Amino acid sequence: MQIKTFRGKTLSEVMARIKKEIGPDAVILNSDDVTDKGEKYFEVTVARENDIEQQKREPNYYAYNFEQEFRLEWEKFQKNIYALIKPHLNKNNITPRQKQVLDYLEKQGVSTELILEIYARISQSPDTPILKILSQAIKIQSWMEKFTPQKIHAFTGPSGSGQTSTLLRLALELKKSSAKILILNANINHAGGKLYLKHFSELSGLAYHETDRLSRSILNHFKEFDYILIDLPPLAQGKNLITSMDELQASSEIAIHLVLAPAYSSEQLNFFSVQYSHPQMASLIWTKLDETCVFGRIMNIAWKTRLPISYLSYGPGLKKSSVPATQDNVWRLIFKKELPNGCKIITC
Ligand SMILES: Nc1nc2c(ncn2[C@@H]2O[C@H](COP(=O)(O)OP(=O)(O)OP(=O)(O)O)[C@@H](O)[C@H]2O)c(=O)[nH]1
Numbered sequence: 001m002q003i004k005t006f007r008g009k010t011l012s013e014v015m016a017r018i019k020k021e022i023g024p025d026a027v028i029l030n031s032d033d034v035t036d037k038g039e040k041y042f043e044v045t046v047a048r049e050n051d052i053e054q055q056k057r058e059p060n061y062y063a064y065n066f067e068q069e070f071r072l073e074w075e076k077f078q079k080n081i082y083a084l085i086k087p088h089l090n091k092n093n094i095t096p097r098q099k100q101v102l103d104y105l106e107k108q109g110v111s112t113e114l115i116l117e118i119y120a121r122i123s124q125s126p127d128t129p130i131l132k133i134l135s136q137a138i139k140i141q142s143w144m145e146k147f148t149p150q151k152i153h154a155f156t157g158p159s160g161s162g163q164t165s166t167l168l169r170l171a172l173e174l175k176k177s178s179a180k181i182l183i184l185n186a187n188i189n190h191a192g193g194k195l196y197l198k199h200f201s202e203l204s205g206l207a208y209h210e211t212d213r214l215s216r217s218i219l220n221h222f223k224e225f226d227y228i229l230i231d232l233p234p235l236a237q238g239k240n241l242i243t244s245m246d247e248l249q250a251s252s253e254i255a256i257h258l259v260l261a262p263a264y265s266s267e268q269l270n271f272f273s274v275q276y277s278h279p280q281m282a283s284l285i286w287t288k289l290d291e292t293c294v295f296g297r298i299m300n301i302a303w304k305t306r307l308p309i310s311y312l313s314y315g316p317g318l319k320k321s322s323v324p325a326t327q328d329n330v331w332r333l334i335f336k337k338e339l340p341n342g343c344k345i346i347t348c
């Protein structure tokens with residue numbers, strides 16, 4: 001692969017040389033300002049697009065590392081671009097208050113990509129209230145309002161993220177309206193979880209059944225129920241949700257909800273957002289809000305997946321520790337560090 005670094009006094013001068021020498025196929029890998037013998041320069045490293053395409057066509061041992069490195073470099077490049085335009089934000093259709101909000105979100109771990117999108121939205125309509133702008137970028141839809149018309153729901157997520165607890169919390173919530181609920185356990189190899197789910201269902205007067213298939217014909221056996229809530233098995237090593245749902249012969253009537261905790265690192269959350277992507281994915285449920293103190297990642301994943309945030313939990317119990325997501329409780333969490341029960345998070 002051909003990689004070349006260009007150096008010049010101004011960014012536009014460097015870009016003009018890149019355009020002339022490499023042409024439209026140039027892909028920027030990195031940009032930085034450097035000081036050499038007391039002089040400041042812009043340095044931009046580029047690769048030729050054709051070379052990258054060639055590399056993609058010939059997968060090799062280094063392909064993964066290359067993609068990983070490329071993504072990191074791309075993120076670094078975006079950060080540099082943001083650092084360059086940041087001092088000018090005030091002048092460009094953006095009030096000091098709006099700039100303060102962007103600075104705050106940056107400190108909360110909101111990704112540069114998302115900050116740039118919010119900035120672009122503010123610049124396009126500077127008089128729109130900031131929360132309205134944020135709500136256009138991040139979807140929030142209360143589980144109880146948006147998903148109750150749908151009968152069959154499945155819960156998935158990395159091990160220990162709280163999927164079984166979420167399913168039970170929602171079952172208890174739905175039961176308040178006298179709905180007939182079936183807890184369908186598809187996680188039948190998890191002995192401890194199986195007992196917990198079975199006993200809890202019996203104690204709470206919820207119907208319980210176990211299955212290793214989720215086909216339409218299996219689900220049709222449970223026509224008399226108003227809701228079927230499914231506890232999905234964990235993903236086997238090297239599997240993604242699409243292959244796992246295929247193995248379960250899962251019906252297309254199932255709405256899937258991804259359960260995640262913001263305490264996972266950005267890297268892990270990005271990985272999960274790919275591993276768990278599925279055409280039937282309907283919403284994001286955020287758990288263990290009480291176990292972290294920065295929430296920018298909640299916004300990053302909601303924006304990246306374009307999925308609505310539907311439900312929140314903030315304590316280990318099944319009662320009084322979860323609520324449907326609303327504009328009010330999500331933005332209070334992010335801007336005031338306030339849990340949905342009104343408790344303030346101890347800031348870190
Ligand atoms: N602090 C806190 N703990 C929680 C929350 N939600 C769930 N938990 C706890 O997290 C642990 C794991 O929850 P589960 O619901 O069993 O998680 P899971 O994803 O079903 O786990 P596996 O089935 O083992 O993969 C339990 O001890 C729960 O009580 C929460 O919002 N806050």
Ligand SMILES: [Mg+2]
Nearest residue numbers: 163164165193
């Ligand atoms: Mg479980």
